[in-house]
Amino acid sequence: xxxxxxxxxxxxxxxxxxxxxxxxxxxxxxxxxxxxxxxxxxxxxxxxxxxxxxxxxxxxxxxxxxxxxxxxxxxxxxxxxxxxxxxxxxxxxxxxxxxxxxxxxxxxxxxxx
Amino acid sequence: xxxxxxxxxxxxxxxxxxxxxxxxxxxxxxxxxxxxxxxxxxxxxxxxxxxxxxxxxxxxxxxxxxxxxxxxxxxxxxxxxxxxxxxxxxxxxxxxxxxxxxxxxxxxxxxxxxxxx
Numbered sequence: 001x002x003x004x005x006x007x008x009x010x011x012x013x014x015x016x017x018x019x020x021x022x023x024x025x026x027x028x029x030x031x032x033x034x035x036x037x038x039x040x041x042x043x044x045x046x047x048x049x050x051x052x053x054x055x056x057x058x059x060x061x062x063x064x065x066x067x068x069x070x071x072x073x074x075x076x077x078x079x080x081x082x083x084x085x086x087x088x089x090x091x092x093x094x095x096x097x098x099x100x101x102x103x104x105x106x107x108x109x110x111x112x113x
Numbered sequence: 114x115x116x117x118x119x120x121x122x123x124x125x126x127x128x129x130x131x132x133x134x135x136x137x138x139x140x141x142x143x144x145x146x147x148x149x150x151x152x153x154x155x156x157x158x159x160x161x162x163x164x165x166x167x168x169x170x171x172x173x174x175x176x177x178x179x180x181x182x183x184x185x186x187x188x189x190x191x192x193x194x195x196x197x198x199x200x201x202x203x204x205x206x207x208x209x210x211x212x213x214x215x216x217x218x219x220x221x222x223x224x225x226x227x228x229x230x
Contacts (some may be wrong), residue, residue, distance in 0.1 A: 003157075019150065024155040042223060056215040088211025090156055094216070099147045100164075100206035102218060104156040 001027060004093050010112045013054060014096045018079040025072050025093030026113040034066060037088040037094035046089075049074055071112075086112045115140045115214075117203050119221035123209045126228050132190040134224045136177075136203035140182065144205040146170075146179055146186040147218070151200045160188075160201070200225050 005024045008070050023055050025032050036044040041085035045058040066076040072093075078085055092102035120135040132171045138144065145164045150155040161170030166181035177188045186203060203221040 006156075031216055035218075043218075043220040045190050045217045045219075048161070050216070056217055058217070092157075092218075099164060100218075101147075101159065102206075103159065104149070104158045112205075 004103055006089075006091050006105040006108050008108060009106065010109045010111075012113065013081050014113050015081055015083060016079050018077060019074055019081060020077050020109060021089055021091075021110075023074045023076075023091030023093075023105060025074070026036060026095075026103055029093035029103075030072050031094045031096070032068055032072065033092045033094075034074070034076050035092065037059075037090055037107070039073050039088075040072045043090070044092075046076065070099055081112045083112050114146070114206050115205060116220045117219055117221035119201075119203050119224050122223070123225035123227060126180055126193055126226070128195055128228055128230050129192045130228075132188070132193045132197075132226070133150075134188040134201055134203075134226070136186045136188065136221060137184050138186065138203075138205050139205045140205055142207045142214075144207040147178070147204040147206070148175070148177055148186070148188050149202045149204060151202065151223075153199075157202065191228075195228045195230055198226055198228045 007022045016017045031049040047054040051067045062081045068074045088107045090107045092104045096103045148160040156196045161172040161177035163170040169178045171187045175190045175205045200223045204218045
C-alpha cells in the first residue's frame with residue numbers, strides 16, 4: 001500500500017506570495033493532519049481534517065488555511081508569505097476518526113526569500 | 114496543556130553501545146505515547162507506540178515502556194548500529210482530552226543520535 005505522498009517536495013517563494021501544498025493520505029485513511037517543522041520551534045500542529053471538516057486547529061495565524069476533499073486528499077495554503085514561514089511542512093494521515101496513530105509523508109520544504 | 118520533554122542532545126555513541134533517550138510527559142487525560150524517527154531529508158517514521166500504562170512498545174530492537182507513575186516513555190536499544198543515526202522524537206496523543214486534541218500529536222524537541230563505527 002502506498003504511503004502518504006506530498007507535492008511538491010521543494011518550493012522557493014518570495015515574501016508576499018502565496019503557496020499551496022498538497023497531501024494524499026494512505027488509501028482508506030480519512031484523517032489528515034498538518035505540521036510545521038522548524039529548527040527553532042520544532043514540530044508544531046497546524047490543523048486536522050476529517051470528512052472534509054476541520055476539527056482542530058493549532059495556534060497559527062489566519063494566513064494558514066487548509067481544506068480536505070471528498071477523496072480525503074488535503075491541501076494547505078499559506079498567504080502573504082513571511083520569511084519565518086520557511087519550514088518543512090509535514091502531512092500525516094490516520095485510519096479513522098478516533099485513531100491516534102499517524103503516518104507521515106516526506107514533507108514539503110518551503111523556502112521563503 | 115500537554116507537553117513532552119526529551120533529554121537534551123545530541124547523543125553520540127559507538128556502534129554496539131547501549132542507547133537510552135529519556136522522555137517524560139504531561140497530559141490531562143490518558144495519552145497514547147509514540148516514538149518517531151526522522152532520517153535526513155525525510156519525514157517521520159513511526160518507530161513504536163504504547164496506548165496504556167505498563168504497555169511495552171517494540172520494533173527493530175528498540176523498546177519503550179509506558180510508565181504512568183513516572184510519566185515517562187524512555188527509548189532503549191541494546192546495541193546501536195551506524196544506520197540508527199537519526200533524530201528521534203517522543204510524542205503523545207491525548208484523544209481523551211476532547212475536541213482540541215483531534216488529530217494532534219504533541220512532540221518533544223527531538224534528540225539527534227549519531228553512531229560511529
